[in-house]
Amino acid sequence: MTMSEPQAARGATKARGAIWRRAFSYILPFVVVASLWQIASLFFPPFLFPSLIDVFKRCFGILVHWDQLSDVLATVGRILAGLAGAFFIGAALAVVMARSQSANRFLSPILTLFQGIPALSWVVFAIIWFHGIEPRIFFIMVMTTLPAFTFQVLGALQGMSRDLTEMVMSFRPTRAKLFRVMIIPAILPDIMTAWKVNLGNASRVVVVAELVGATGGVGYELLQQQQVFDMAGALAWTLQLVFFVLIAQAVLTFIENIVFRYRAVSERTL
Amino acid sequence: MTVAQPIIRLDQVTKAFGASSAGASFKAVDRLDLEVGSGQMLALLGKTGCGKSTIFNMIAGLTEPTSGIVTVDGRNPFHDFDAFRGKIAIVFQNDRLLPWRTAVQNVELGLEMLDIPPGQRNETAMHWLGKLGLLGHEHDYPHALSGGMRQRVSIARAFATDANILLCDEPFSALDEMTGRTLRAEFLKLVKENGKTAVFITHSINEALEIGDRIIVLRRPANIAIDLRLETETTVAEKDEIRQKIQNVLAM
Ligand SMILES: Nc1ncnc2c1ncn2[C@@H]1O[C@H](COP(=O)(O)OP(=O)(O)OP(=O)(O)O)[C@@H](O)[C@H]1O
Ligand SMILES: [Mg+2]
Numbered sequence: 001m002t003m004s005e006p007q008a009a010r011g012a013t014k015a016r017g018a019i020w021r022r023a024f025s026y027i028l029p030f031v032v033v034a035s036l037w038q039i040a041s042l043f044f045p046p047f048l049f050p051s052l053i054d055v056f057k058r059c060f061g062i063l064v065h066w067d068q069l070s071d072v073l074a075t076v077g078r079i080l081a082g083l084a085g086a087f088f089i090g091a092a093l094a095v096v097m098a099r100s101q102s103a104n105r106f107l108s109p110i111l112t113l114f115q116g117i118p119a120l121s122w123v124v125f126a127i128i129w130f131h132g133i134e135p136r137i138f139f140i141m142v143m144t145t146l147p148a149f150t151f152q153v154l155g156a157l158q159g160m161s162r163d164l165t166e167m168v169m170s171f172r173p174t175r176a177k178l179f180r181v182m183i184i185p186a187i188l189p190d191i192m193t194a195w196k197v198n199l200g201n202a203s204r205v206v207v208v209a210e211l212v213g214a215t216g217g218v219g220y221e222l223l224q225q226q227q228v229f230d231m232a233g234a235l236a237w238t239l240q241l242v243f244f245v246l247i248a249q250a251v252l253t254f255i256e257n258i259v260f261r262y263r264a265v266s267e268r269t270l
Numbered sequence: 271m272t273v274a275q276p277i278i279r280l281d282q283v284t285k286a287f288g289a290s291s292a293g294a295s296f297k298a299v300d301r302l303d304l305e306v307g308s309g310q311m312l313a314l315l316g317k318t319g320c321g322k323s324t325i326f327n328m329i330a331g332l333t334e335p336t337s338g339i340v341t342v343d344g345r346n347p348f349h350d351f352d353a354f355r356g357k358i359a360i361v362f363q364n365d366r367l368l369p370w371r372t373a374v375q376n377v378e379l380g381l382e383m384l385d386i387p388p389g390q391r392n393e394t395a396m397h398w399l400g401k402l403g404l405l406g407h408e409h410d411y412p413h414a415l416s417g418g419m420r421q422r423v424s425i426a427r428a429f430a431t432d433a434n435i436l437l438c439d440e441p442f443s444a445l446d447e448m449t450g451r452t453l454r455a456e457f458l459k460l461v462k463e464n465g466k467t468a469v470f471i472t473h474s475i476n477e478a479l480e481i482g483d484r485i486i487v488l489r490r491p492a493n494i495a496i497d498l499r500l501e502t503e504t505t506v507a508e509k510d511e512i513r514q515k516i517q518n519v520l521a522m
Contacts, residue, residue: 166332167366171383171431172355181379185370262370264413 050232058236068221072240075210075218078134079202079244082141083195089142090149097150098157111147119144119205126209133214140209145198152197156190157183192256196249203245276305277435277467278329283338285324298324300491301338311461312469313482317520321492322471323363326437329469330360342435356384359433361441363471365420367412373423374399374408380431398426401456403449418444425453429460436461438470442477454481475516479509487519495519 040049062068093111097104122143126136160183168182210219218241225233285299298321306312316322327333328340331347331354340346345353359380367376377395386394399408402422412420421444428436441457442450458481461468472478478485479500487496496519498512 163362163364163366164368166327167360167362168368168379170330170332170358170360171380172351173383177383181368181382185368262411262413264369264411 047229047231050235054232055235055239058232059239062236062240071216071221072218072244074216075206075241076244078137078141078209078217079199079206082138082206083145083198083202085138085142086145086149086198087195090146091153093146093150094153094157097154104154107150111150114143115147117143119208123209123211123213127213136213137206137209141202141206144205145202148198148201149194152190152194153187156187156194159190160186189256189260192252192259196252199245199248199252203241207241275308277308277343278304278306278469279339279341280304280325280328281339281341283325283328283335283340285321285328285333286336297491299328299335300493302493304486304494306467306469308467309465310467310484311458311482312484312486313478314469314471314486314488315473315475315478315516315520316488316492317490318473320488320490322488323439325492326360326439326469326471330358330437356380356431357433358435358437359428359431361425361428361436361438363439365412365417365424367420367423367427369412372409372411373404373415373419376412376423377426377430379427384431394430395426398430399423402426402453418446418449421445422449422453432464434466436466436468436470438468440471440473443473457481475513478516479513485512485516487516489519489522 034052037049038052041051043049046054062072093107097107119140122140123136126139130136130139164186165182168178173181206217207219207222210217211223214220218237221237222234225231225237280302283299283302283304284297286295286297288295302325304325314322314325324333328335329342329347331342331349331351334348340348342354343357347354347358367373368379371379374392374395377398378391381391381394396405396408399405402425404419404422404426407415407419412423415423421441425438425441428438438457442453445453454477457468457470460466470482482500484499485496486494489495496515500509500512504512
């Protein structure tokens with residue numbers, strides 16, 4: 001069956017309309033919040049509710065001035081370094097715990113204990129135990145994200161299909177091959193999720209870590225803004241960090257979409 | 271029944287599941303003696319849940335017997351892990367394809383474990399996919415294949431490694447009559463021409479009579495109720511008699 005010209009054109013218009021509606025529903029909440037803020041800025045002094053135009057100017061200023069942008073990048077680097085450290089240590093611990101019941105029984109309570117320690121306590125411990133800004137921040141980042149990474153990787157390992165694992169084992173793989181053909185592909189979806197979750201946590205912890213001790217980074221800059229009661233600056237620095245988290249999440253989602261193409265998608269969604 | 275040259279030996283093998291301390295353990299296999307000779311084509315029959323797959327898992331070295339001894343080619347399949355690489359191939363009851371691999375990559379799995387170079391791996395895998403009528407689907411992921419197609423991919427995966435011992439858990443059950451018949455003939459030829467040893471589980475007495483040269487019927491929990499050999503000169507009347515005998519045991 002062929003569509004007549006006007007019919008086809010109408011179909012295309014309809015599709016474009018649907019895309020616009022989707023885009024609109026995404027930005028609507030932001031528009032509402034921004035509008036409320038902007039209205040508030042008309043009635044309150046700038047140190048309480050600065051105009052969003054000023055905030056935008058400050059954001060732009062951060063992006064174009066290298067000495068400021070380098071602060072953002074330093075913070076980003078600290079987040080990624082901390083996460084990478086926590087991930088590798090956590091994954092190693094998880095493998096040990098998955099293989100040995102007694103290791104699991106020994107390590108689980110310790111990690112649970114760590115989870116209950118506030119980020120600020122780690123900051124104090126780091127200052128007392130370590131010299132130098134970067135080792136302190138790295139230590140804080142690792143300690144605060146390690147338990148979550150470990151439990152998430154352990155859960156993924158324990159949740160692996162026994163049927164599939166036994167099938168692979170029936171071919172008698174070497175340990176390295178077992179990891180490559182079975183364990184890594186099987187736990188990869190959970191690892192991606194763990195990174196997404198921990199990225200959010202780490203970006204919140206990193207500014208706390210930087211507040212005490214750092215001489216650069218978003219946390220340090222926030223402290224400066226607080227001392228001069230510069231709300232526009234505080235917002236601008238916060239937004240820079242949020243932007244980064246959004247970009248990193250988008251990169252992870254992009255990777256997921258490529259790597260997990262094999263997944264069956266039901267036409268009945270949840 | 272003793273066999274001149276047993277390649278698989280089960281000696282008073284028991285497998286119990288469940289916590290033994292609670293005393294609530296459940297015997298899936300009970301003091302089973304079984305010898306399978308080199309080059310034999312053994313059909314294993316028995317009611318559902320009687321422990322057939324459990325016997326396979328013990329021969330394949332995936333589980334350890336609770337008591338008794340399992341030896342394959344004179345070695346312990348559970349503890350001698352590396353010694354059996356490429357020696358035993360299994361067609362599982364469910365297809366067990368890796369969802370993140372395409373059909374051809376799934377078939378290549380066993381060949382990867384044997385360090386066969388990629389080009390040759392692909393060639394062998396494609397050869398087997400062709401034999402099983404799956405050409406054109408080699409780059410499909412498992413979720414895009416039908417149940418019978420997935421089962422055929424898993425047969426290809428097992429046969430591609432050219433192992434000497436084949437363990438097949440209802441390999442032809444998910445197939446239509448015609449495809450099943452063709453594959454049974456192919457399977458028989460493969461085993462007989464290459465002097466392989468095969469044990470296959472089936473729920474079809476006819477299938478057992480058609481390609482088996484020895485039939486064992488199990489009770490529940492698994493131990494031997496009937497153990498008989500078929501010769502090439504076994505007549506139709508004798509086969510009918512055997513069929514009746516098997517039916518009687520399975521009806522118990
Ligand atoms: N891992 C396990 N844990 C506990 N019980 C098990 C386990 N595996 C098997 N069983 C039990 O052992 C018995 C035998 O199981 P098995 O899978 O060997 O049966 P089967 O003869 O292959 O049956 P079917 O013909 O239906 O495939 C069953 O009753 C089952 O409940
Ligand atoms: Mg079974």
